[in-house]
Amino acid sequence: MTERAELEVRGLTARYGAVTALDGVDIIARPGSITAVLGANGAGKTTLLRTISGLVPDAEGSVLLGGRELGRTAAETIARAGIAHVPEGRGVITELTVEENLRLGELLGTARRGFRHRLDEVYDMFPALAERRRREANSLSGGERQMLVIGRALLTAPEVLLLDEPSLGLAPRIVARIFELLRELVDTRGLTVLLVEQNARSALSIADTGFVLNLGRVVAADDAASLAADDELRHAYLGF
Template identity: 70%
Template sequence: MNALTVTDLTATYGPVRALDGVSFEVAPGCVTAVLGANGAGKTTLLRTLSGLVRPIAGTAHLGGTDLLRTPAEEMTRTGLAHVPEGRGVIAELTVRENLRLGALGAPRGRRGRFDLPRIYELFPVLGERRDQVAHTLSGGERQMLVIGRALLAEPEILLLDEPSLGLAPRVVAQIFALVRDLVDTDGLTVLLAEQNARSALSIADRGLVLGLGRVVADEPAADLADDVRLRDAYLGN
């Protein structure tokens, strides 16, 4: 299992510096929550690590792999899987067909922790709806589907962007509990970008707080949860 190491990462959107010298490390087998208000740089950070945004400076390595020199379409081969914000599924395909697409990106020879039966075990509702087309699913079921699809690529590290967005609290709690279990049981590493700081910190080992593209804090999750001043200034909940 490899650590993710990011050093002085800088990225822009036009004249806006969305990431400004961001440095941190994600330890293997843990959840690191990336927190901050809208516009803090959370989504840009995940998109840059997965090759969707090209930075103007800095480095990012997953073990010995230089992520910033890896094309986005090759990223799953490195052991990184990205679940973007928005629960993007192929609406016309069935649940099973959507899931099988994830397995196409699995690196050859990697130990198979996840297959279709395991995904159905993790998300029983997907097993029940395996032959339904994806557009018939609820928002929570679609979120489960995109996470399941990403797991079938056999990642070392999973990037999750705002998985709680627009979901009922009960569903959020279910998904976050599953993420924590994947770390504890399967040794998965998770980088979780969330505006819902309270829920994210409840399952995280470490928290990284961004403010206007810069690292404001990088501390154990329990310490961040107890820091009232930081919470009021940057997290909002």
Template identity: 60%
Template sequence: MASLLQVEGLTSGYGPVSVLKDVSLTVERGSITAVLGANGAGKTTLLRTVSGLLRPTGGQILFDGADLRSVRMEQVVRKGIAHVPEGRGVVAELTVDENLRLGGLWRRDRPDAAKALTEVYELFEPLARRRRSVGHQLSGGERQMLALGRALVARPRLLLLDEPSLGLAPRVTAQILGLLARLREQTGLTVLLVEQNVRSALSVADHGVVLSVGRVAMSAPAARLRDDDDLRHAYLGF
């Protein structure tokens, strides 16, 4: 399986503070890669740097062979990378339909953008029932569906998803992660997933990367991280 994203020797952070230090990882095309680690390990910083929200101070970010280090954030989106940040990022004053249409604003292929919108409503039936409701009227689970749906309207090749289970009931979390697995199987979507629920993340992931204090502490197939007691205790704390 060929890689879609390669991060090599990445250093990044905020001002003079380096959060990521010499991070290297590979995300295979059509796979789900889970990024795991304690709070402050650098997981969110990794996604923000890949999406262009942060500029790296060292290393490379290669997306399908193209270096993203000097690419503006809007161009990163046009290349096929969608970022769903922690906190869901729904525009509270806009309706569900208006929020979803934001995901396709940059697209020139209007017929397919309309088709993508229809497909999202089919994937998330609660959103279809509430398409005229404004963002602040939605439940936490519905807001997460809306943020994910807006990203999918853009037809991404790589989805960066930050803490989708945060604040959600286990049943809703299972639904969202199960949807990622189906999208991977049905459409070939590639996902880089940051998730606090380690067991749930490893249940759908193909590969796991453990960050510790801004560095890669472990990189292994998800099944190995899930089933090897010594690895789990050493790197994941359970």
């Protein structure tokens, strides 16, 4: 296992017009861990991931990967530096086949050598994709599309995987399987995952640490077990 880089966010502030979506956010995602980012709708979770990946280019503060400053850098440069972003919504190109969608991961990959091996690993990880590799992506279920976008992100050989609401709209058994695979990727390959989730209970069950956002600010940060055990925090911000 190669040594992985730490993702650190310092004083991150982002605005949409007069609205401050992030207000001085500090977050650390340790190498080889799952860090959950939790909070209600409008807390700033999606904006956090979009800012880290360069889709909100005029943000203030720092985004560091392994000590290298990536803030205010083009999204493509950030992707090539080793940060893969899976946004909410399971965005696949429906006219392309499953394998053609996966091969798009080669275009922004940090290591093109070994792509065939990584593709085989994705098929091993998601057998449903292997069975449907020649079919158009519009034939996939919601769960299969989520597997497809995660697989495509993994094919870029990322240091850090940013996941935005991967459980949204999926059956509980599919969510459980995806979260199980995420935990396996972290434990066996040292992948670093920053997981944004509204399903706080499920996210904390697989996470190592967690941060809770409210109105663009961090209101709690601790190991996952401690956050899950804090009744006052759960009732106030996490909805369970």
